[in-house]
Amino acid sequence: MKTRYSFGGDEHVYVEVDEEMSLEAFFVALSLRNAVAEANIPGVTEICPANASFEVRFNPDVISPDEMMARIKELEHKAEAGEKRLDTRIIEIPVYFQDPWTHETLMRFRERHQDPEATDLEYAARINGYDSVEAFIEAFHGQPWFVSMVGFVAGLPFLYQLVEREKQIEVPKYLRPRTDTPKHTVGIGGCFGCIYSVRGAGGYQMFGITPMTIFDPTQTVSYLQDFMVFFKPGDIVKWKPIDRAEFDRIEAAVKDGSYTPRIAQVTFDLEAFNADMASTNAKLMEALNGV
Amino acid sequence: MAFKVVKPGLSTTIQDLGRPGYFHLGIPEGGAMDRFAMRVANMLVGNDEAEAGLEAVFMGPELSFEDDTLVAVTGGEMPILVDGEPRESWTSFVVKAGQVLSFGFLKSGARIYIAFGGGIATPSALGSRSTYPIGALGGVEGRAIAAGDVIPVGKATDMTERSLDKALLAPVETPVSLRVLPDLYWHRLTPASQAQFFADEWTVAPEADRMGYRFRGGAPMEFVARDQPFGAGSDPSNIVDGCYSYGSIQVPGGQEPIVLHRDAVSGGGYFTLGAVISADMDLIGQLQPNTKVRFVEVTMEQALAARTARRERLDKIRAALG
CATH class of the missing domain: 2.40.100.10 (Cyclophilin-like)
Structure with missing residues (x-):
């Protein structure tokens, strides 16, 4: 699994946990998504989870896109250690x-x-x-x-x-x-x-x-x-x-x-x-x- | 207060600034395709910018008024008539009780916005009056307006007629440039195909609506060879279904780019090569089929500068009309 970060225009950060589908990738994406939600990062307007990825929508007038992406990356270690139980x-x-x-x-x-x-x-x-x-x-x-x-x-x-x-x-x-x-x-x-x-x-x-x-x-x-x-x-x-x-x-x-x-x-x-x-x-x- | 729909036009929907917050369930933000025009229409009638008005595409409706109402029409250029007498666009005017507002043929742009002093007062769904027909949400029973509908309007706070200095509007360029920040699955395309996407001239296809705008005329895309990841599907344009960004550009089969707009699907299994920047989303809402378009590559710095410029233009208009 190799997590890849990219920008969807100036209002979205797209995080692909893995290119291929697996339940492992789903759970890592879920943990990271939850960590981002819990971090209450100013400017985040919505978080959308997908199969092996998720997307953060934010207001770039509140937080710069680079800072937004950096804040999400900081949480990656938490996600990998996250519980795979639901x-x-x-x-x-x-x-x-x-x-x-x-x-x-x-x-x-x-x-x-x-x-x-x-x-x-x-x-x-x-x-x-x-x-x-x-x-x-x-x-x-x-x-x-x-x-x-x-x-x-x-x-x-x-x-x-x-x-x-x-x-x-x-x-x-x-x-x-x-x-x-x-x-x-x-x-x-x-x-x-x-x-x-x-x-x-x-x-x-x-x-x-x-x-x-x-x-x-x-x-x-x-x-x-x-x-x-x-x-x-x-x-x-x-x-x-x-x-x-x-x-x-x-x-x-x-x-x-x-x-x-x-x-x-x-x-x-x-x-x-x-x-x-x-x-x-x-x-x-x-x-x-x-x- | 209310007005009655005599003729609905082609697809005239109630829209405001949308219902953010439900995209994670597949319910898009929606709202006016051309937010700039919707905001200015509301300013002209003394409304909060988030009030609901009408968005009409290609053809205007015919509306008969039950009470004196302050009205403004913005967006695409379409002759405005009150009981057959012309009125100015980007200018508010009173339509008296019993009078009929109608429109001539569209001259430029694709969508007009009609604001009513007091704002449309239909019930809101998930925090917005915007019509999302696929999910049967907002609008009139979740659909476009129809002949015979009586649309309630809130109480107007003032009846002051205002006019916008058109020098404050952004100039329209031909061919239209849509600025794109390449990223997302951009790496799936070969370098030659990446360059070709920006070099080609594209035209708006007939399949262009609130969900997305399709373009054709450019070269088919070439993908970097790979074994398709498990779960993605066999076509090289397939990915494991992920989230889509507003403005993102997907190219099913590498053939025709589709820019997702306000009523976007929230995810799916096609690669996206990047996204149209937020400052240019309004412009897409004014593109007619067959319009020639170029996609122009920009950096994040340029995208943010364009966003600031758009905001400053709105600030100037607020100051001028306030």
């Missing part, structure tokens, strides 16, 4: 795989795809070495995923699969981004899963759709009344495959305010995870039992 939550997200809406959309944008003859799922299954779409879907939802970034558009989570690197699913993004993606589409691009929080442009391969609202500017959805954005970095997600009937039932329940997401409080410890992924994941998922 008190967080695991959330069950229902997903209707091979749904009609993402299917209609992916057929509409076939000429922008690597493999116009196959669906996104057929293509992803093949290039990741799975014999069938069913086996691929099983691998996709079998183990939990870690929210390593929230952003792009309002409240959209990027998720990192909690399995050995050689087992991680990886797919390219569409050759040219689509101009349309259904709201709540579950997909993947590079090694990152995502849930599209709103309808709009997108380049990730589309696998299914969740009936759960994850961004609600009106704050009328029962579990979004405190804040309009559902996810935060560090959240852990367990996908749960559902059928059309279950999808319709949950969607209606979200609408009438009777739906409560299944959530359990857990601790994620990176060292324990690296030492034994299978049993760490099993423990995380067990926490959902009885919720």
Whole structure:
């Protein structure tokens, strides 16, 4: 890991902890981001964390860009020694795989795809070495995923699969981004899963759709009344495959305010995870039992 | 106090100086593309500079007033009419109850700003009235204004008509220069490609909106060869998804640069070669498609000097109108 500092114009410092994605880089970026926040540096207006990087926005009328960067660099040693443990939550997200809406959309944008003859799922299954779409879907939802970034558009989570690197699913993004993606589409691009929080442009391969609202500017959805954005970095997600009937039932329940997401409080410890992924994941998922 | 939207124009949105603080959740700051014009419009009607007004792109709206209202129009050049009679831009004037404010065809620039004495008084969302249609936040129910909308206006403190000495405005240059501080993922480009980016003449593409401005006409970019880092994706323009700066320039596939603007996406997986400096962001908001543009390399010292010059210009205008 080699941390690289750069300026985004005269109002941002961009800190890339590592060029490649890993949970180690995520935790170092998180610790450094927290150290910057705790230092209360005058002129800082916002800190945005990403997967293996973060960005500090500042007012250069208050602090010079060089001084801003120097103050962040001073904190680097703290971050490397930082705890790689997080008190967080695991959330069950229902997903209707091979749904009609993402299917209609992916057929509409076939000429922008690597493999116009196959669906996104057929293509992803093949290039990741799975014999069938069913086996691929099983691998996709079998183990939990870690929210390593929230952003792009309002409240959209990027998720990192909690399995050995050689087992991680990886797919390219569409050759040219689509101009349309259904709201709540579950997909993947590079090694990152995502849930599209709103309808709009997108380049990730589309696998299914969740009936759960994850961004609600009106704050009328029962579990979004405190804040309009559902996810935060560090959240852990367990996908749960559902059928059309279950999808319709949950969607209606979200609408009438009777739906409560299944959530359990857990601790994620990176060292324990690296030492034994299978049993760490099993423990995380067990926490959902009885919720 | 209120006015009624007779015709909305093309995409006319309520904007103020934005909602900073939520970019880490993917909710951009938003607010007027041309902050300078929005601020001056508010000064001309005696408002706080952070009050909300209308931003209209390419085509003006038609508004009918329920009460006597002090109005000012700034930004791009577009004939201003009150019941068909011309009015001056960068000058405030009273529109009487029952009168209609309308506009002719755009002559230059891309966006006009309309300020109302007392300021637009729609509900604010996350600390701002700015419209962010993707997130359905601010504005009128999170969208651009539509025919039939009745937009509330706050109580005006004074009805003094003011006029700006246009010598105080920055001169417009052709071709337009956008000053860029190269950094971020600049090292991904070969030295020849770096030089070519600044040497080429670019034109504004039709895909230019509040989220970002796309440019075309320059040479495709060449990348320094490398094994792509894990998680980045296979294209040489891909990175592990990171945060984007306002003004940052991404070049998907190395083809067409996109400068992210006020409604920017907060992050993504494309490399960025640097950022347009803060002093030149307003200028982008006034660029029409097909405008010829050059990107000009500057140092941080030059970026800060330009920022100071912009602030001093606003200070002079404040003093002149205050």
